[in-house]
Amino acid sequence: AQSVTQLGSHVSVSEGALVLLRCNYSSSVPPYLFWYVQYPNQGLQLLLKYTSAATLVKGINGFEAEFKKSETSFHLTKPSAHMSDAAEYFCAVSDQRYSTLTFGKGTMLLVSP
Amino acid sequence: GAGVSQSPSNKVTEKGKDVELRCDPISGHTALYWYRQSLGQGLEFLIYFQGNSAPDKSGLPSDRFSAERTGGSVSTLTIQRTQQEDSAVYLCASSLTRGTDTQYFGPGTRLTVL
Numbered sequence A: 001a002q003s004v005t006q007l008g009s010h011v012s013v014s015e016g017a018l019v020l021l022r023c024n025y026s027s028s029v030p031p032y033l034f035w036y037v038q039y040p041n042q043g044l045q046l047l048l049k050y051t052s053a054a055t056l057v058k059g060i061n062g063f064e065a066e067f068k069k070s071e072t073s074f075h076l077t078k079p080s081a082h083m084s085d086a087a088e089y090f091c092a093v094s095d096q097r098y099s100t101l102t103f104g105k106g107t108m109l110l111v112s113p
Numbered sequence B: 001g002a003g004v005s006q007s008p009s010n011k012v013t014e015k016g017k018d019v020e021l022r023c024d025p026i027s028g029h030t031a032l033y034w035y036r037q038s039l040g041q042g043l044e045f046l047i048y049f050q051g052n053s054a055p056d057k058s059g060l061p062s063d064r065f066s067a068e069r070t071g072g073s074v075s076t077l078t079i080q081r082t083q084q085e086d087s088a089v090y091l092c093a094s095s096l097t098r099g100t101d102t103q104y105f106g107p108g109t110r111l112t113v114l
Helices: none
Strands: A003-007 A010-014 A019-026 A032-038 A044-050 A056-058 A064-068 A073-078 A087-094 A101-103 A107-112 B005-007 B010-013 B019-024 B031-038 B042-050 B053-056 B065-069 B075-079 B088-095 B109-113
Touching (some): A003 A087, A010 A019, A019 A087, A019 A107, A032 A064, A044 A056, A044 A064, A073 A087, B005 B088, B010 B019, B019 B088, B031 B075, B042 B065, B042 B075
Antiparallel strands (some): A003 A019, A064 A073, A087 A107, B005 B019, B019 B075, B031 B042, B031 B088, B042 B053, B065 B075, B088 B109
16 A cells, blocks of 8 residues: 655745755555645645656746655755745655555645745 | 536535535546545545546445546536535546546535534
8 A cells, every 4th residue: 555654744934945845655666756735725736746757856836856766755845935835735646557646644834924 | 728627615514415516627538536635534535537437436435425427527426414524625636547647636625514
């Protein structure tokens, strides 16, 4: 069975500071990995995905994530936080048979001025 | 183009009543997924459709939950004899096919069972 662990239910940063959201996965097969963002009262929007091509994946809004097989990690980073980045972020792993997503519990990113 | 739409956006019902939740996927998307988001359980997979068939129903929590998809398009999730623990946001997603294709999510239906 696949699983995802997101460390930290809440992360607080100042505007302009580095954003680091942690994600570790468990999968018996090479995984497909995703980061989604959810703004209040909205659905999920894909930030980026890893599908066994380049290990450093660039996404929308200046976010990127690096797949590290040895650490079973897929951490999300952004060099400089913006107030508009405040949202909940979900890491997910895909089942390769039917592509159903298994999500982590989510990390709420708080950005202060 | 139009994204995934869901209706109603909010539904309040009494315990024991049946409810139907609707999902309109992006036109041409053959894969459709239902997920549930609740405070206690986070985001959980419910059911997957490829065309009108549901090869994976493993996430449905009980036999009170059922879903169908018609014409390879609209899907309806039905919950019979609703219970308070069914209160959650029900999210629908569609993708062009399965595999590495991106799943596009709708805004969800917030279900409250009193």
